[in-house]
Amino acid sequence: MPVTALNTKVVHAVCTHDCPDSCGVLVTVDKLTGRATKVQGDPAHPVTRGFLCGKVARYLDRVYSPERLLYPMRRKPGVPKGPLPQGREAEAFERISWDEALGLIAHRLQAIANEFGSESILPYSYAGTIGQLGYGSMDRRFFHRLGASQLDRTICSSAGGEALLRVYGVKLGTPPQDFAYAGLIVVWGGNVHGNNIHLWPFIEEARRKGAKLIVIDPYKTRTAALADEHLAINPGTDVLLALAVMHVIFRDGLEDVAYLRECTTGWEELRTHALREEHSPARAEGITGIAVEAIERLATAYGRAGSDGRGPAAIRLNYGIQRGEAGGTAARIVAMLPLLTGSWKQRGGGMQLSTSGSFPWNTAKLHMPELMKASPLGRAARVINMNTLGHALTELGNAADEVPVKALFVYNCNAAAVAPDSNRVLEGLRRDDLFTVVHEQFFTDTTDYADVVLPATTFLEAKDVMGAYGHLIAQISEQAIAPLGEARSNVELFSELGRRMGFTEAAFNDDADALIAQTMDTPHPFFAGITKERLEREKHIPLTLPVNAAGEALPFSDASWFRTASGKGELLPLPEFVMPAESRGGTASRKFPLEFLPRKADNYMNTTFANIPVHQQMERRTEGMLEMHATDAAARGIANGDAVSIWNDRGRITLTALIGTNGDAKVAAGVVAARLDWQKLARDGNNVNALTSQALTDFGGGATFYSTLVEVKKVAGVAAD
Ligand SMILES: Nc1nc2c(c(=O)[nH]1)N[C@H]1C(S)=C(S)[C@@H](COP(=O)(O)OP(=O)(O)OC[C@H]3O[C@@H](n4cnc5c(=O)[nH]c(N)nc54)[C@H](O)[C@@H]3O)O[C@H]1N2
Ligand SMILES: Nc1nc2c(c(=O)[nH]1)N[C@H]1C(S)=C(S)[C@@H](COP(=O)(O)OP(=O)(O)OC[C@H]3O[C@@H](n4cnc5c(=O)[nH]c(N)nc54)[C@H](O)[C@@H]3O)O[C@H]1N2
Numbered sequence: 001m002p003v004t005a006l007n008t009k010v011v012h013a014v015c016t017h018d019c020p021d022s023c024g025v026l027v028t029v030d031k032l033t034g035r036a037t038k039v040q041g042d043p044a045h046p047v048t049r050g051f052l053c054g055k056v057a058r059y060l061d062r063v064y065s066p067e068r069l070l071y072p073m074r075r076k077p078g079v080p081k082g083p084l085p086q087g088r089e090a091e092a093f094e095r096i097s098w099d100e101a102l103g104l105i106a107h108r109l110q111a112i113a114n115e116f117g118s119e120s121i122l123p124y125s126y127a128g129t130i131g132q133l134g135y136g137s138m139d140r141r142f143f144h145r146l147g148a149s150q151l152d153r154t155i156c157s158s159a160g161g162e163a164l165l166r167v168y169g170v171k172l173g174t175p176p177q178d179f180a181y182a183g184l185i186v187v188w189g190g191n192v193h194g195n196n197i198h199l200w201p202f203i204e205e206a207r208r209k210g211a212k213l214i215v216i217d218p219y220k221t222r223t224a225a226l227a228d229e230h231l232a233i234n235p236g237t238d239v240l241l242a243l244a245v246m247h248v249i250f251r252d253g254l255e256d257v258a259y260l261r262e263c264t265t266g267w268e269e270l271r272t273h274a275l276r277e278e279h280s281p282a283r284a285e286g287i288t289g290i291a292v293e294a295i296e297r298l299a300t301a302y303g304r305a306g307s308d309g310r311g312p313a314a315i316r317l318n319y320g321i322q323r324g325e326a327g328g329t330a331a332r333i334v335a336m337l338p339l340l341t342g343s344w345k346q347r348g349g350g351m352q353l354s355t356s357g358s359f360p361w362n363t364a365k366l367h368m369p370e371l372m373k374a375s376p377l378g379r380a381a382r383v384i385n386m387n388t389l390g391h392a393l394t395e396l397g398n399a400a401d402e403v404p405v406k407a408l409f410v411y412n413c414n415a416a417a418v419a420p421d422s423n424r425v426l427e428g429l430r431r432d433d434l435f436t437v438v439h440e441q442f443f444t445d446t447t448d449y450a451d452v453v454l455p456a457t458t459f460l461e462a463k464d465v466m467g468a469y470g471h472l473i474a475q476i477s478e479q480a481i482a483p484l485g486e487a488r489s490n491v492e493l494f495s496e497l498g499r500r501m502g503f504t505e506a507a508f509n510d511d512a513d514a515l516i517a518q519t520m521d522t523p524h525p526f527f528a529g530i531t532k533e534r535l536e537r538e539k540h541i542p543l544t545l546p547v548n549a550a551g552e553a554l555p556f557s558d559a560s561w562f563r564t565a566s567g568k569g570e571l572l573p574l575p576e577f578v579m580p581a582e583s584r585g586g587t588a589s590r591k592f593p594l595e596f597l598p599r600k601a602d603n604y605m606n607t608t609f610a611n612i613p614v615h616q617q618m619e620r621r622t623e624g625m626l627e628m629h630a631t632d633a634a635a636r637g638i639a640n641g642d643a644v645s646i647w648n649d650r651g652r653i654t655l656t657a658l659i660g661t662n663g664d665a666k667v668a669a670g671v672v673a674a675r676l677d678w679q680k681l682a683r684d685g686n687n688v689n690a691l692t693s694q695a696l697t698d699f700g701g702g703a704t705f706y707s708t709l710v711e712v713k714k715v716a717g718v719a720a721d
């Protein structure tokens with residue numbers, strides 16, 4: 001702990017934003033004013049190592065922003081739902097007390113449940129906070145007891161998560177610190193520099209020792225630009241690239257037969273499958289867009305790593321790979337690669353997609369699904385996939401036997417901006433007969449459609465407990481400052497609302513401390529010796545993973561680690577390459593010839609920070625821009641700086657062309673890219689999700705943001721911004 005001045009204290013919090021790094025954050029608080037004066041990365045945290053990303057380094061600008069939502073509000077009578085100018089949203093609402101707000105919400109939810117059945121109420125949340133309590137605890141209890149529809153939270157990682165479960169039976173992977181020991185690092189569908197910055201120092205450490213970095217990404221991210229080699233793959237073709245890599249590995253005898261025998265099932269079938277001619281590098285070249293030589297180089301480097309005195313190969317597989325129609329299989333096959341070479345056996349080998357499943361939280365105790373039985377429904381409620389929100393709000397209920405959605409309760413989520421096919425979503429949100437409540441830290445695109453807006457705390461203002469999806473260290477996040485204004489945490493909101501609804505179960509009285517104790521109540525060995533009390537003393541504690549004779553915890557280094565039905569790494573069914581229907585090689589439409597990447601911003605967190613001026617400044621280069629290759633621009637008579645219209649059957653947006661030629665192009669010909677922003681900050685009130693679809697991944701029910709075809713043309717007579 002740093003030395004503190006007399007009138008300040010330093011509190012250990014955790015950044016609860018939806019980021020793999022889950023940083024330990026030291027918050028300096030002025031004891032006299034109660035105000036936070038500084039945030040810094042915890043130097044004692046083995047992954048945070050004393051620094052924060054650019055976004056959160058400036059977090060106090062967000063916490064103390066003059067635009068923070070501080071009081072409950074209700075839409076003024078007669079004000080229609082729809083976009084409000086940023087900074088002037090409050091004019092559409094009138095302030096009410098928490099007591100009035102809770103009374104109003106309880107009354108409306110009850111009336112709607114009585115008239116249409118409790119399943120006509122839909123909670124809609126994602127990952128505004130990924131704290132155990134903030135992400136899902138009292139809210140789940142509340143909606144279960146109410147008998148509301150269940151939400152399948154699929155917008156981010158469900159296809160990749162399911163892929164890991166199919167191959168390994170558990171979401172576990174190489175700890176970030178071990179990447180420092182790798183001899184080859186392959187970043188596959190991930191943007192480490194933008195989205196996962198605390199992995200970068202370990203990659204750099206490995207590179208100083210001679211490791212090579214290869215990045216596989218259709219977009220030239222900062223990570224790709226800094227790599228030894230960037231393979232600009234055609235979107236959605238990773239399955240074929242991975243099959244070609246396997247082809248070379250088996251062809252050249254680079255597989256680890258002893259490991260395959262001991263730790264996997266189905267490898268001989270996979271070998272035959274991979275060796276088929278259609279999976280050769282020569283055949284993959286045309287479809288993946290990666291030259292035969294580059295595929296051979298990748299496969300050989302991968303297959304030989306670990307045998308030349310340098311470290312083994314580590315793959316940082318990330319969720320970018322599974323945001324397309326073939327995303328489940330893509331994540332599944334890349335996750336199989338370390339099983340072929342047995343790279344798990346060496347420190348610095350293996351693969352990381354998500355480590356979230358390593359934390360054995362007792363979510364059953366937190367969520368209490370049994371409360372659905374006590375609801376008026378008396379059974380498990382129907383499940384709605386969150387990627388189909390547009391459908392749920394505009395079409396569900398058209399058939400006589402379907403329950404429509406009549407109330408939407410949004411928290412931890414900027415649904416109007418992040419959900420795919422947003423024109424359908426906005427059409428639904430605009431309905432007068434939809435009662436919408438939004439619990440938020442700011443006015444957003446979503447609060448523009450709310451009947452009632454409730455103020456939420458930031459991670460400085462509430463206590464929580466955290467795991468991570470990019471490391472293996474449990475942490476306590478202490479409350480550093482009092483809630484601003486009348487903000488309440490998700491736990492407080494849903495516990496009060498539960499009582500207001502007349503739910504008498506004691507479970508609605510649990511506070512943060514009780515909930516933390518419950519979610520940590522598990523006999524699982526990974527939590528052996530890790531208690532709430534110890535976390536409160538030490539702040540961050542690595543999971544108790546089993547170690548080998550050398551004292552190293554090496555996931556999947558032997559068969560004891562697998563949690564599949566067979567107890568081994570499962571390579572069947574054979575992964576087949578299926579061209580995404582909505583891709584240049586696909587069958588969906590010949591009308592729209594360009595593949596569109598609706599990307600994340602390096603300095604926002606999805607749409608969080610998009611309204612903060614210092615963060616906007618950091619994102620200026622791509623603000624309102626469509627990045628395209630000179631070839632595609634020339635073919636359409638588009639010059640740099642021209643206003644361009646981008647459209648498909650789902651929607652249309654206007655951006656400014658940012659054209660790259662070979663050296664400085666971020667995308668290859670045939671691919672265009674733009675980034676996510678708030679709808680209302682976009683040029684004609686529509687962000688990139690006006691173009692994305694509600695189609696789901698091959699398995700796992702995931703979103704398919706990166707399977708989007710568009711056409712682009714110059715907007716005649718409209719000057720560029
Ligand atoms: N700065 C910042 N950090 C973030 C976020 C943010 O918005 N901003 N978001 C957070 C969240 S919610 C998540 S889930 C994580 C996600 O982090 P990542 O998993 O890194 O997710 P993406 O940025 O969606 O995708 C990574 C890369 O995949 C590429 N990609 C797209 N299609 C394909 C394909 O078909 N094949 C391959 N090989 N690559 C493809 C994209 O161009 C992109 O550069 O990051 C978190 N961290
Ligand atoms: N085009 C396109 N669309 C995407 C993506 C993409 O890459 N491209 N990424 C997808 C992915 S991976 C994800 S994870 C989703 C993310 O979608 P969301 O989870 O909706 O992410 P954000 O846009 O960051 O919005 C989160 C909101 O939660 C609020 N919030 C934060 N903490 C709290 C809290 O404690 N309580 C309450 N009530 N609210 C809080 C924040 O103020 C913020 O407005 O977006 C998806 N949509």
Ligand code: SF4
Nearest residue numbers: 015019022023053056
């Ligand atoms: S957003 Fe990620 S990198 Fe930034 S402080 Fe939070 S956890 Fe750390």
Ligand SMILES: [Mo]
Nearest residue numbers: 018155156157
């Ligand atoms: Mo995400």
